[in-house]
Amino acid sequence: MSFLDLKNVTKIYPNGTKAVHETSLSIDEGEFMVFVGPSGCGKSTLLRMVAGLEDITEGDINLDGKLMNEVDPSERDVAMVFQNYALYPHMNVYNNLAYGLKNRGIDKETIEQKVNDAAKLLQISDYLQRKPSMLSGGQRQRVAMGRAIVRNPKIFLFDEPLSNLDAKLRIQMRLEIKKLQQKVGVTSIFVTHDQVEAMTLADRLAVINNGIIEQLGTPIEIYDNPKSLFVAGFIGSPQMNFLDGNLKNKTLSAEGFEIKDVNTEHEGEVTLGIRPEHLVQSENGLINLKVDLVEQLGSDNLVYGQLTNIKDFCYRCPGNQTIEKGSNLSLNIENKKYYIFDKSTGKRVN
């Protein structure tokens, strides 16, 4: 049995909404797991069930070999960082960190030492006497993390902790969280709807949609090998291009072009997915793109244009190439890096 074990966990709210469907998942000790999915997909509910803040309708949660279903949140030895940090507004930073320890009946000297250690680690030692209202967003974030670290819990739970920060700080804190987790080595679950956050932080990633884990794997596995249309569309930025097509005799015919020798026996209506970064310019390419718009990011250019029937088809090219609006590009798919999904089920078929 692994460190954290979810077995057929289901959550049905009293009004009948099914938030999480029979989810099973194992997380190893020290692993950084990220739940990613659109809002309302059940990822936060799953996290809150691990924390004990939501009841489990069906299934079991085991943490470190102990069944947690009926265990009180305070007894689970988990720490959580909330989206709005939920710092205690009337206590100074020191007491925010110390409160959980005091409740455990730890003696004063030990508390002081633990708080000071955590504060040092997070570089908040200078603010220990301040109230949360006198701190900036990044500092509050650090205090929230400090409150989690100081208790030395079995597992860290992060519920979209970066979404209240501005873009620059978000990237910085993302890095700090990752570094910190590696340093402290605590098993962590991080919930986010931001796929970049998910890709960068995760040891393993669970892509969740409609209360079901669509795919579980390392970020690169999921990026290279999405098993469904949803995962393919959700992971990767800019989003994968999707085209309608038809498969017959290992030949895929799509909008104005054909791909032969496709690696599948599947036949019928399909969706073809191509990532913008897997396209290359070449003479007599498969795809003919009429350029509408170029977004210059510096390192890259995002080129948006039209195929025969498709709008906003995206192609990503290095930033040093100049591409004129209104020009026609001829594009090929690099190394057969395309994905074919069954149109009705959304499952990958090649």
Place this chain on the structure above:
Amino acid sequence: MKIKPLQIIAHIILILGVLLMVVPIWISFASSSHDSVTILTEGMKFHIGDQLARNYNEVLNEKGGWSEEVTAAKMFINSFIMALGIATLKVVISAMSAYALVYYRFKLAVPIFWLIFITLLVPLEVRIFPSYKIVSDLGLTNSYTGLILPLVASATATFFFRQFYKTIPDELLESAKLDGANAWSFFIDFLVPLSKTMIAAMFIFMFVYGYSQYLWPLIMTTAEEYWTVVMGMKIIYTESYEGVALPRTAERFAYIILSMIPPVLVVVFLQKWFIKGLIQTEK
């Protein structure tokens, strides 16, 4: 600085308001410093006379009532105990019942809240006979308990606390839970400190309410040692009318001025909190 006409008008209105409030108090105070004969013959006074110390000394220490034993000082103590008891218990009970209503999501929470709220429609004056019956059956007439207890339940304060607790984000509770707080420590460590301005505001309201109670102590108390200041205002010195003695108007004014002091002090000391509690919440 340029003063706009609108500001002048606003100030005139405010000054008139202040005068309307202050002048009667000043007249009472000035009149309390003369002797009764002067006031009876010359009417109320605007300037301070020479009987100030004598009048106040007499009011505080003279023994009155039928028993000739109760003094104004004793009545002040009674009123203070009653107001303090009502205010403290009201705040404590309202805060705790609001806590139960907001955080324990039992099925009857909403009906119970409305039941509490409806009691606003039946103030003590309406239910005075049943209340008296209950208190007297419990043998609580002529006791501080009897004076305080029937006035303790408060829909207003419960409502205010409930509204405040509802604005506290759920994450705070969840976070506290993960930090090992139980129901009691969440109330003491979080809700009480977060609502301290609110508590101060409610305390002032309820203190003044308790202090100015008239009908209930009047019905409740037959023993003079439980008389309160507001009752005394009506009862004390009435004997003057019966006999040949002059009405003791100056002493009455002194008594009125004294009776105003405790609530004023409470407001003065707690007003900083009071205003904060009414206009903002510390979050």
